[in-house]
Amino acid sequence: MVTCLYLMPTGECNCICSYCYCPEGGKRGDPDLFRGVVESFTDHIISSNPPVKPQIRFTGGEPWLEKQLLPDIAGLFLRSVPDGLVVVNTNGMLLSADRLGDFRGDERLIHVVSLDGPETLHDSRRKTTDGRGTFHKVIEGVKMLMDLDLPVYLNAVLDTESSRHLPELLRFISSELGLVELSISLLHLDTGQLSPGERYSLLAYAYSEASSRSIRLGGHHRLLLGYWVPELRCNAGSATALVDSMGMVHACQRFVGRSAPDCMWTDDFDWNGFSSGQQCAMVCGSDHDHAVGKKLYNLYREEYPEYLHSHHLDRILFGVLA
Ligand code: SF4
Ligand code: SF4
Numbered sequence: 215m216v217t218c219l220y221l222m223p224t225g226e227c228n229c230i231c232s233y234c235y236c237p238e239g240g241k242r243g244d245p246d247l248f249r250g251v252v253e254s255f256t257d258h259i260i261s262s263n264p265p266v267k268p269q270i271r272f273t274g275g276e277p278w279l280e281k282q283l284l285p286d287i288a289g290l291f292l293r294s295v296p297d298g299l300v301v302v303n304t305n306g307m308l309l310s311a312d313r314l315g316d317f318r319g320d321e322r323l324i325h326v327v328s329l330d331g332p333e334t335l336h337d338s339r340r341k342t343t344d345g346r347g348t349f350h351k352v353i354e355g356v357k358m359l360m361d362l363d364l365p366v367y368l369n370a371v372l373d374t375e376s377s378r379h380l381p382e383l384l385r386f387i388s389s390e391l392g393l394v395e396l397s398i399s400l401l402h403l404d405t406g407q408l409s410p411g412e413r414y415s416l417l418a419y420a421y422s423e424a425s426s427r428s429i430r431l432g433g434h435h436r437l438l439l440g441y442w443v444p445e446l447r448c449n450a451g452s453a454t455a456l457v458d459s460m461g462m463v464h465a466c467q468r469f470v471g472r473s474a475p476d477c478m479w480t481d482d483f484d485w486n487g488f489s490s491g492q493q494c495a496m497v498c499g500s501d502h503d504h505a506v507g508k509k510l511y512n513l514y515r516e517e518y519p520e521y522l523h524s525h526h527l528d529r530i531l532f533g534v535l536a
Pocket of ligand 1: 236
C-alpha cells in the first residue's frame with residue numbers, strides 16, 4: 215500500500231548546481247493534476263488508516279517554484295490527515311515567511327535544505343542560473359524557518375573535495391545554527407568512480423568527525439544496510455509512488471529520466487495494489503554498493519551501535535521505509 219506520495223510538481227529549477235542529477239530541460243507540471251493526485255491520495259489514506267505516518271514529499275526541480283501549489287497541498291493534506299507529514303526537499307532559495315506564516319509552529323511541515331559546506335565550497339558548486347553563489351540566501355532561509363518554529367534539516371553531498379571541508383561545516387551547523395543532525399549524500403559523479411573501499415572511507419571519516427561533535431548523521435547511504443538491518447530496507451515502489459511533472463508514476467525519484475515510468479497517473483490509480491516494475495531489491499545498486507553497506511554495518515557494530523536501528527531522522531529523510 216502506498217503510504218508515501220512523492221510529488222515532482224516541476225522539473226524546472228532556479229539554480230544550476232554543478233552535479234545536478236535531474237533530467238535536463240525539466241518542465242513545469244499542471245497544478246490541477248497535482249491537486250487531483252493529492253485529493254485522491256488523501257481519500258486513500260483516510261479510508262485505509264495505515265499503521266505508519268503517511269507522508270507527502272516534494273522534490274524537483276525546485277518545488278518552491280510552485281509558490282501557491284505547495285502551501286495549498288500541504289495545508290489540504292495536513293488538515294485532513296492530522297498524523298501526516300509533508301517534507302519539502304529544497305535548495306532553500308525561495309523560502310518566504312509570507313507563504314509559510316500560516317504553518318508557524320507546525321512540526322509536520324519539514325524542510326530538507328541543501329547545504330554543501332562552508333561558503334566557498336558551497337558557492338563553487340551551487341549557483342543561481344545567473345552564476346551567483348547561494349550560501350547567504352540559503353542560510354537566511356534556514357534561519358527564517360527556525361524563526362517560524364518549523365523543522366529544518368540540512369543535506370550535504372559528500373565527495374572527495376567536500377570531505378575536506380566537513381569539519382568546518384559540522385562546526386558551522388552546530389555552533390551557528392544549533393543543529394545536531396545532518397544528512398549526507400555520496401555524490402555519485404565523484405564517488406561512483408571510487409572503489410567501494412574509498413567510498414566507505416569517506417563515510418567512516420564523516421561518522422568519526424560527526425561523532426566527535428555529537429552530531430547524528432543520516433542519508434541515503436543508510437539504505438545500503440538493508441540486507442543486514444531489516445528496518446532500513448527500501449520499499450520504494452510499494453510503499454511509495456512518485457508523480458513527476460508530466461504526470462507519470464515512478465517508484466523513486468532516482469529513476470525519473472533514467473528508466474521508463476510505470477504508468478501515467480489516472481483518477482483510478484490503485485494506491486493499495488501499486489507494485490512498481492522498477493522496484494529495486496532490498497537496496498539499489500551493484501555488488502560494490504552492497505560491499506560498502508556491509509563495511510558500514512560492521513563499523514556500526516564496532517563503534518556506533520546506536521545506528522543499527524532506524525531513527526526518526528531516517529524517516530524524515532526517506533519515505534521508502536516500511
Ligand atoms: S537545486 Fe537541485 S534541482 Fe536545482 S540545479 Fe541544484 S541539484 Fe539540480
Ligand atoms: S529505490 Fe533505490 S535509489 Fe530509490 S530510495 Fe530505494 S534504494 Fe534508493
